[in-house]
Amino acid sequence: MRGIRCSPRNIMIVSGSTQGLSLISQVLYKNNQKVIVEDPIHKGLLKVISTVGYSVVGIQVDDKGINTNLIKSIKDVSFIYTTPSHQYPLGGILPIQRRLELIKYAVENNCYIVEDDYDSEFRYEGQPISSLYELNPNKVIYIGSFSKILSPAIRMGFMLLPDDIIDDYKSLKMYSDVHTESISQYVLAEFIKNGDLEKHIFKMKKLYNRKRKYLIDILNIEFTNEFKIKGQVAGLHIVVHFYNVIFTEKLINQIYKANIRVYPIQQYAIENKAEYDHEVVLGYAHLNFDEIEQGVRMLRKIIHTN
Ligand SMILES: Cc1ncc(COP(=O)(O)O)c(C=O)c1O
Incomplete structure (x- = not known):
């Protein structure tokens, strides 16, 4: 802290x-x-x-x-x-x-x-x-x-x-x-x-950092040059901008149905919503490594079949 x-x-x-x-x-x-x-x-x-x-x-x-x-x-x-x-x-x-x-x-x-x-x-x-x-x-x-x-x-x-x-x-x-x-x-x-909070933060920071890197690695494998990342140096989520994907309501619903949670930046915007229609928040802290990998693979399948 x-x-x-x-x-x-x-x-x-x-x-x-x-x-x-x-x-x-x-x-x-x-x-x-x-x-x-x-x-x-x-x-x-x-x-x-x-x-x-x-x-x-x-x-x-x-x-x-x-x-x-x-x-x-x-x-x-x-x-x-x-x-x-x-x-x-x-x-x-x-x-x-x-x-x-x-x-x-x-x-x-x-x-x-x-x-x-x-x-x-x-x-x-x-x-x-x-x-x-x-x-x-x-x-x-x-x-x-x-x-x-x-x-x-x-x-x-x-x-x-x-x-x-x-x-x-x-x-x-x-x-x-x-x-x-x-x-x-x-x-x-x-x-x-007792010093336990400090130890906990130290431990979790290492774990979250590994998950963060893993998520970025898997995105690179599955989507190669199709995206860029924002906000990855801190926190428990990243923002991914997919150059050729527009996150319409239909696409988001399809992703949700596959039990994957992505949060379109449009929903956080007060104005200029259209400016953010290529971007979603991906959280990784609560997922295990396998879930991160499966989630990104599934996301690629859904996005590439649209
Ligand atoms: C921007 C922001 N502020 C604050 C919080 C924490 O709010 P709270 O302490 O009420 O859970 C969150 C969510 O965890 C958040 O995303």
């Missing part, structure tokens, strides 16, 4: 990052204010923000994450929601220059940045870049999750919050679910104190 230094007063345990994002969206809500989000974005988390009543401005991402040049003229912003360690779903890693630009924007426009750091523990290539929170803890709300590290079933995450909103946040959390379930917190605290 990231070694971010901060006072215990600024840490809040949440029942998953989804709850953290929901509560912070409510705390920061002001009439007629906007939220800047990445486009494409996790559909569920977009819903969490828009349900609060914000008007949402989607900013198209490129291979480096959110394009900070496109936010400069936007005014009346409450917060920017971003996944800088591994843009969800396309996988870009935000360079330090863009991180500094985001912070500059937040300071000049008196808004916050919500940094969703959902899978940064699994970085396979290159060095991790400083979190936005470390660059400016007064303007950044950091959300971490145990869903990818351990399991989404434990519903546990944490937030690092700036001093000026911590009290409002605490009272909303209190009137939301009082507190995140304590027994699981004690068990997890023991797991962390």
Whole structure:
């Protein structure tokens, strides 16, 4: 896990990052204010923000994450929601220059940045870049999750919050679910104190890296020069762009019927959906090596018979 230094007063345990994002969206809500989000974005988390009543401005991402040049003229912003360690779903890693630009924007426009750091523990290539929170803890709300590290079933995450909103946040959390379930917190605290979480991450990172490489090898065997990959240096999924395939509803249904799960990027896009119709998310962490191989073989059969 990231070694971010901060006072215990600024840490809040949440029942998953989804709850953290929901509560912070409510705390920061002001009439007629906007939220800047990445486009494409996790559909569920977009819903969490828009349900609060914000008007949402989607900013198209490129291979480096959110394009900070496109936010400069936007005014009346409450917060920017971003996944800088591994843009969800396309996988870009935000360079330090863009991180500094985001912070500059937040300071000049008196808004916050919500940094969703959902899978940064699994970085396979290159060095991790400083979190936005470390660059400016007064303007950044950091959300971490145990869903990818351990399991989404434990519903546990944490937030690092700036001093000026911590009290409002605490009272909303209190009137939301009082507190995140304590027994699981004690068990997890023991797991962390014993050094078991660190060992687990170390072990899983090696395993996921092998699965990731295996998936890429099999794609190369089955599809040779028919595709390119995005976002493979971190996380538990890759995005595959097939040059000559359009993922229509009919094709996706055929793939689903064969019991293979691919997630078209179109479904995460707010605008310009057609731009992504050649691209799908492939997750590999939960599959064994045999399932990865069989899945890609089957995918080739279906795609090549269309
Ligand atoms: C972009 C993103 N943020 C956060 C999460 C984790 O959410 P939660 O902690 O509520 O399970 C996920 C999914 O695991 C995700 O894809």
